[in-house]
Amino acid sequence: MKKSVTQLLMKIYDGRADAHLDLYRLSNQHRRKHGRDCEMYPSDPLQAPLWRVVASLTHARRILEVGCGHGYTAAVMASAAGPGCRVDTIEADPRHAALAEQAFQERSLSKRINVLHGRGQNILPRLKGRYDAVFLDGDWREYPRYIPHLRRLTRPGSIVVSANLNPLFGGWGGRMRGKPAIQSYLTRLVRDPHFRTYIIPGEWHSISVRV
Numbered sequence: 001m002k003k004s005v006t007q008l009l010m011k012i013y014d015g016r017a018d019a020h021l022d023l024y025r026l027s028n029q030h031r032r033k034h035g036r037d038c039e040m041y042p043s044d045p046l047q048a049p050l051w052r053v054v055a056s057l058t059h060a061r062r063i064l065e066v067g068c069g070h071g072y073t074a075a076v077m078a079s080a081a082g083p084g085c086r087v088d089t090i091e092a093d094p095r096h097a098a099l100a101e102q103a104f105q106e107r108s109l110s111k112r113i114n115v116l117h118g119r120g121q122n123i124l125p126r127l128k129g130r131y132d133a134v135f136l137d138g139d140w141r142e143y144p145r146y147i148p149h150l151r152r153l154t155r156p157g158s159i160v161v162s163a164n165l166n167p168l169f170g171g172w173g174g175r176m177r178g179k180p181a182i183q184s185y186l187t188r189l190v191r192d193p194h195f196r197t198y199i200i201p202g203e204w205h206s207i208s209v210r211v
């Protein structure tokens with residue numbers, strides 16, 4: 001996105017996209033320091049207002065994230081939903097999980113945000129109860145395996161936001177592996193009678209509501 005467009009949107013949002021920007025910057029600093037293999041890409045702060053919408057629509061009391069990184073989005077989601085909401089966030093890289101836990105402690109968020117150590121595909125089968133919102137922001141090659149758990153862990157009205165669809169459609173990630181997994185995931189999700197799904201062209205996220 002052009003810098004001028006980003007600045008315009010930030011002006012329009014008037015502080016509503018500013019929560020935890022320090023964590024966003026720390027995430028980018030960490031990735032630059034650790035080089036190409038590091039997958040700590042925080043989501044765009046311009047997506048922060050989405051979580052205010054999702055939290056309001058779902059009256060969120062429980063949110064689940066796969067792919068915590070340094071904890072930027074988890075903190076944004078917790079703040080958007082307010083003190084009555086708990087966030088569970090799954091992280092496969094123990095170094096990232098430790099950084100996120102420290103960040104939550106420093107921000108007095110550790111009672112509200114729980115970091116679950118491990119891969120999404122191993123942790124999801126162990127989770128219980130229903131989440132009001134789910135954010136997938138980890139390894140897209142696992143996404144097809146998540147579908148039965150997305151059904152099991154949501155209730156009618158829950159919202160599932162899936163990021164990292166770019167490798168299939170373009171933008172960043174065009175050369176990355178896993179295109180068939182993304183296609184299979186989206187095809188199954190779109191046809192799943194338990195969900196209504198919209199794929200956002202250009203942004204390459206999808207938003208699904210559980211019906």
Ligand SMILES: C[S@@+](CC[C@H](N)C(=O)[O-])C[C@H]1O[C@@H](n2cnc3c(N)ncnc32)[C@H](O)[C@@H]1O
Pocket residue numbers: 027039040041042043066067068069070071072073074090091092093096118119120121137138139142
């Ligand atoms: C795009 S970053 C997440 C950024 C975070 N959601 C944010 O916006 O601040 C992806 C993170 O997912 C982690 N990850 C990769 N594969 C994963 C998996 N299968 N399960 C859980 N975490 C995974 C990476 O270590 C990395 O920290």
